[in-house]
Amino acid sequence: MQSYDEALAQILGSVTVPLATELVPLKQARGRAVASDILATCDLPPFDNSMVDGYAVRAASVGSASEELGLSLPITMEIPAGSWPTRALNAGEAARIFTGAPIPQGCDAVVMVEDTDEREHGDEDDELGRVTLRHPGSGGYIRRRGSDLVTGALAIPAGTTLCAGEIGLLAALGLTEIPCPRRPRVGILSTGDELISLAHTVLQPGQIRDSNGPALAAAIEEAGGMVVRRAHAKDTPEAVSEAFTKLSGCDLIIASGGVSVGDHDHVKAVLEAQGTLSFWRIAIKPGKPLAFGTLGDALFFGLPGNPVSSLVTFELFVRPLLRKLAGHMGCLRPQITVTLATPLAHTLGRREFVRASLDDNLRATPTGAQGSHRTSSMVGADVLIIAHEHHGDYPTGAALPALVLS
Ligand code: AMP
Ligand code: MG
Numbered sequence: 001m002q003s004y005d006e007a008l009a010q011i012l013g014s015v016t017v018p019l020a021t022e023l024v025p026l027k028q029a030r031g032r033a034v035a036s037d038i039l040a041t042c043d044l045p046p047f048d049n050s051m052v053d054g055y056a057v058r059a060a061s062v063g064s065a066s067e068e069l070g071l072s073l074p075i076t077m078e079i080p081a082g083s084w085p086t087r088a089l090n091a092g093e094a095a096r097i098f099t100g101a102p103i104p105q106g107c108d109a110v111v112m113v114e115d116t117d118e119r120e121h122g123d124e125d126d127e128l129g130r131v132t133l134r135h136p137g138s139g140g141y142i143r144r145r146g147s148d149l150v151t152g153a154l155a156i157p158a159g160t161t162l163c164a165g166e167i168g169l170l171a172a173l174g175l176t177e178i179p180c181p182r183r184p185r186v187g188i189l190s191t192g193d194e195l196i197s198l199a200h201t202v203l204q205p206g207q208i209r210d211s212n213g214p215a216l217a218a219a220i221e222e223a224g225g226m227v228v229r230r231a232h233a234k235d236t237p238e239a240v241s242e243a244f245t246k247l248s249g250c251d252l253i254i255a256s257g258g259v260s261v262g263d264h265d266h267v268k269a270v271l272e273a274q275g276t277l278s279f280w281r282i283a284i285k286p287g288k289p290l291a292f293g294t295l296g297d298a299l300f301f302g303l304p305g306n307p308v309s310s311l312v313t314f315e316l317f318v319r320p321l322l323r324k325l326a327g328h329m330g331c332l333r334p335q336i337t338v339t340l341a342t343p344l345a346h347t348l349g350r351r352e353f354v355r356a357s358l359d360d361n362l363r364a365t366p367t368g369a370q371g372s373h374r375t376s377s378m379v380g381a382d383v384l385i386i387a388h389e390h391h392g393d394y395p396t397g398a399a400l401p402a403l404v405l406s
Helices: 004-013 164-172 212-223 237-246 267-274 307-325
Strands: 021-025 054-057 071-079 094-097 109-112 116-119 130-133 154-156 177-181 185-191 226-233 252-256 276-281 289-295 298-303 335-340 351-358 363-366 383-387 399-404
Touching (some): 004 289, 004 307, 054 130, 094 130, 154 164, 185 212, 185 237, 212 226, 212 307, 237 267, 252 307, 267 276, 267 289, 267 298, 289 307, 298 307, 363 383
Parallel strands (some): 071 094, 185 226, 335 363
Antiparallel strands (some): 054 109, 071 130, 276 289, 289 298, 335 399, 351 363, 351 383, 383 399
8 A cells, every 4th residue: 555645745746847827917816826936026115105194304403302392393395195295305394294105305204293293383484384393213214115125026936826915015016917827727527327417406216416526626626726627427438438538638637436446446447548547545544545647638536436535635635736737836735733622533554634623722623423425524624633544542632733624
C-alpha cells in the first residue's frame, strides 16, 4: 500500500507549471492566483498627505508651543481631500487640512485638531480665523509619498491568491486586468448502474441518486476549477469508454465509482487501455483505492464511489492538484492543531481523516459515525482531524493535527 505522503508527492509532481496565463478583469479576479510578480506601477500614496484632520504648520514656527502657553497662528488656507494647495505655507501660518489632503510645500508637521483650539475669525486680515496649538509634535501625521510602496517595488508575488486585500491594492495601483493562469477545465464522470440523475423524481427499486456528481462539481468550483463536462456511465467497459470520449478536451477528468477490482468495476481497465494508469491502494481511511493517470491530454482521477470517500479523496489529492494547475502558491489546506472534545477510536495501520466540527476554542467534535457511505457525516465538517497510522485510540483532550476545510 502507498502512503498518503508518497501519493500526494507523486500527484503534485505530475504538474510542473500552471496552465496558460490569461488577462482577467479585476472585478472577476477574486480567488484567482496571479501568474507573475505584480510590481507597483506608481508610488503609494502618490503624494505626501495628512494622516489626520488638523492644521498644517512649519514645525520651526511652533517649537515653543506647550499645553500651558499655546501658540496662536492665523489660518491662511483650507485644504480638503481632493484639492491641491495653490501656494506654499509660510512660517507663522497654519492651514486647515483634512485626512488624505495633500501637504502644502513648506509644511513639515500636522497638528491634530484634538490638540488645538480654534477661534472665530475676526477682521478682514484674519478671514479664516486663528488657531491655538498645543502639543505640536514635530513632523507628525504626514503620510509620505511612496511610504506604502514605491514605483517598481514588488506589490504581489506570483502565486498569491487574490482576496479582498490584494484586490484593493491592485485597484489602488490602477490595474484593471490581471494576469492569472486560466481556470482548470474539469469533466466529471459518475459510474454505476444504480445511479439516476436528479432529473428523475422517482427512485425505482435498487436505484439511488447520483450525489457524487453534484458534490464534486461544488468542490471543483470551490477549489477554483470550472466544470465543463458531465457524464454518467453504466457499469460496462463500452459505456465507460464512451464516457471517456465524451469528456475529452478537459484539463482534468474526475470519475467516481467503479475503480475497485470487482466484476463491475471498469474504470481502471479502460483507463489502462486508453491512457496511462497509476493505481494505488493508499493507506488512508476513508478512500483506499485511487486511480491516477492520463487520458489524452487530461490528467485523470478515479475516486472511490462511496460519497464520503470520493469527497475526502478529492480534498486530499484532487484539490491540491487543481490549485497547482491554477497557479496557487499554497495549494494545500492549512493545518492547525485541535483538541478532541470527545474520545476518538482509531485503529492502527491507516491514516484516518475524521470529519469534525470546531468550536471557537478549536475543540473538535466528530460529526457522528464515520462510515464512508454516511453522506450526512459531511454536514458541518469544518476540519478533517488526522489520526496517525502509528497511533491507537485518542482520549478526550488529545491535541491532533487537522486540515481546515472551512
Ligand atoms: P463503487 O466504488 O462503484 O463500488 O461504489 C461504492 C458505493 O458508492 C456504492 O454503494 C455505490 O452505490 C456508491 N456510489 C457510487 N457512485 C455514486 C454516486 N455518484 N453517488 C452516490 N453514491 C455512489
Ligand atoms: Mg459502482
